[in-house]
Amino acid sequence: MLKKESQNLEIDNLDIDILKQLMQDATKPYTEIAKDLIVSGGTIHVRMKKLQEMGIIKGSHLIIDPQKAGYDVTAFLGIYLEKGIQYKDAVEQLSKIKEVVELHYTTGAYSMFAKIICRDTSHLRHVLNEEIQAVPGIQRTETLISLEESIRRQIEL
Amino acid sequence: MLKKESQNLEIDNLDIDILKQLMQDATKPYTEIAKDLIVSGGTIHVRMKKLQEMGIIKGSHLIIDPQKAGYDVTAFLGIYLEKGIQYKDAVEQLSKIKEVVELHYTTGAYSMFAKIICRDTSHLRHVLNEEIQAVPGIQRTETLISLEESIRRQIEL
């Protein structure tokens, strides 16, 4: 009896259907989902619990409009690291900068790639010149400013 | 009496505090938020209604772990458009490709910049070679593959 963790780690179509619905609107009541999928509310609850324990569901976020909240500038940053600099150290430093909302370790031209959201262009300038440049090991950056976010959605299961 | 829309379109600290809490966990009960902020549940409700009407709150999403859901490859795509091609037409075509989860119209080296999530490398290859290349007006693309997503969060208000 060594298989301790094998407590139904599979996802079936019902799980997928539940996720599909909740990915669009996380506040949708279980009872409504149950009606749509023709199962009982209790089943939805059991499945959700399983998915959460499996770690597939990491939580739920309120989606706000950054522009209406006063954050008007989205930019992408290609980052070149100096040779011999630990990627991990740079991540730690960059994670302290609140405006950095995404950071990837990438193949290709850049060492790292970041997404930044700022209030306006002067705020962006400050973040780039004062905050980012102050991170040890960052050699050079290339900035792409987003003039329009045309698509923004989640993966389709 | 021309000011028809001026029905309190301002955001105070209470609104910000409510958003801060719900942005981390959209399922947090109003009553708990009310306790934390030392106001009544009804007040939270009124503020939320205001924020929704103002369009600051766009909805709520379930956050899933793409890797555990079988989507292991995240890539960024710098896109060069041919001269004279309408940006809008390209957006329309790209929005039909499910794997494209983000698309920006950008300044800098590229005309457009996309984020793509795929199951594996062969899935990515298919999307790049068959789907993306088939879009009229796309001259050339540069791919950055994310080996690790080190930071992923929302803006801090």
Place this chain on the structure above:
DNA sequence: GTTGAAAAGTGCTGCGA
């Protein structure tokens, strides 16, 4: 594993300050 209903807790609405 699923169901259906009972119990507990939450969201919503109107009245009062």
Place this chain on the structure above:
DNA sequence: TCGCAGCACTTTTCAAC
């Protein structure tokens, strides 16, 4: 404009299938 209280609804649990 805000806070309180009652009603409707949802979530959660549990015995039975």
